[in-house]
Amino acid sequence: MDGTAAAPPALALAPAALGRLMPMHLVLDAGGAIRGAGPTIARILPADAVPGRSFFELFDIRRPRRVASVADLGETTGQRLHLQLAAPPHTPMRGLAVPLDCGGVLLNLSFGITVAEAVRRHDLTGSDFAATDLTVEFLYLVEANSAVLDELHDLTARLQSARMAAEEQAMTDTLTGLRNRRAMDSALARSAGSGRPFALMHVDLDWFKQVNDTFGHAAGDHVLQEVALILLQETRQGDTVARVGGDEFVVILPGVTRPAQVERIARRILSRLAQPIRWNGRDCRVSASIGYSLSVDYPQAEPDRLLSDADLALYASKHAGRGQITAYRPPDGRSAGPGAAGA
Amino acid sequence: MHGLFNRAIQTFLRDTYGVAAWDAIAARAGIAADGFETMLLYDDAATEAVLAAASRHLSRAREELLEDLGNYLVSHPGLVRLRRLLRFGGVSYADFLHSLDELPARARLAVRDLDLPELELTEAGEGRFTLVSRGAFPGCGHVAVGVLRAMADDYGALVLLEHEGVDAGGEERIAIQLLDSRFAAARPFALVAAGG
Known part of the structure; x- marks a missing residue:
């Protein structure tokens, strides 16, 4: 010192x-x-x-x-x-x-x-x-952090369910509750991309314009809702049923490879539609024309191609006198020809 | 205003006066009945609109509602976390009072964009304190009174609290008299929550 x-x-x-x-x-x-x-x-x-x-x-x-x-x-x-x-x-x-x-x-x-x-x-x-x-x-910070994280988790969960609801809404046809055109497009793209076979059925109502003209739009809406119900009841759980236009519907049937399978379902739909639909004490009578294509008929399943071919088959049904079921026939002739079914 | 605060007002009104009252207040204030999200920021006007609508709908003064809100924030069983976070301020009520100066900094540690009023405690001796509250929003001193009252219960302390008004600069003064710091048994507080 x-x-x-x-x-x-x-x-x-x-x-x-x-x-x-x-x-x-x-x-x-x-x-x-x-x-x-x-x-x-x-x-x-x-x-x-x-x-x-x-x-x-x-x-x-x-x-x-x-x-x-x-x-x-x-x-x-x-x-x-x-x-x-x-x-x-x-x-x-x-x-x-x-x-x-x-x-x-x-x-x-x-x-x-x-x-x-x-x-x-x-x-x-x-x-x-x-x-x-x-x-x-x-310890305060640890606890405050976990409280904030929990809040963020809750917020994320709420946003996620809001997003799912919005997506669901964006994919749904508001009148019938069926999938809409956008949902059908993405379901079709998924089916084509999966490599698994499927059938594509295009359903167009006959006489629908007459129902609208005679009984009014409320009757027309009611008919579309009833048709939607029939389509759902006559298809399987995993099938996609979409309303893609005014009185046009598309059904995607995963796993279906043979015409007979499609036509069995199509005939059930037509026979249900043969019954008049009651609206305000009146009978509304419609029928449907159906065209379909099968992914197994193509070397590669292209959504646009299957859709336009099912469309061609549908118009063949219309020309053949309505209430008909037609398969698209590929140029090599492997697919079945038109199968008539009474409406 | 931070969503945490707006959400607190919303749950306070809903839990205290019922869902129908909240719906009516929200409609009157022009906001959606879902109200606020805790982790988002809102325009101050939305907070003011809700407070004004609640005051009219319930026929209660804004100051009373704010004090009840402060009390609710600490004593409602659903908000036990906030009570716990405040209890970290000190081992006794006097300790807790002295920790109020750093409350805004503590809050920002947890939620960076949460602005609490600047609080300043001065001690006048014999258990008398003055708390000055600046900012956040007009009337936040009343929320502070509610919080301080409920925290006194939590610590088992006996206090007299009085909001002494606002000066021209917007500073709110609260008189605190700590009569007995061990008046009743404190509610239990473990530094680490059970199961935490």
């Missing part, structure tokens, strides 16, 4: 003051026995630990390796120690040791990143941490 005023005094702190500054400190004597402890670490250790139990009995030092004595601890010079309670729940801690003149060490401890778990296990409160310690702020 040269006596200059700038030199800080050597500190001698009473145990209580040390405990307030560092509630998780331990004072070890040269032999490794615990001589003093901050109030928080004292609560965590077994009741008989302070004073007198051996530090190395109560803690496992994981890093640095080969720290087995107080002398070793004194030589760690500022290095972070990784240790854990030797007994369950094996709470992990980190520590810093400084040598004391008496040959022992002062060891300060804290919880690492698993602090939240440690606080719960050992039932610690805000007053178990020094007033300068940021542990409580850390």
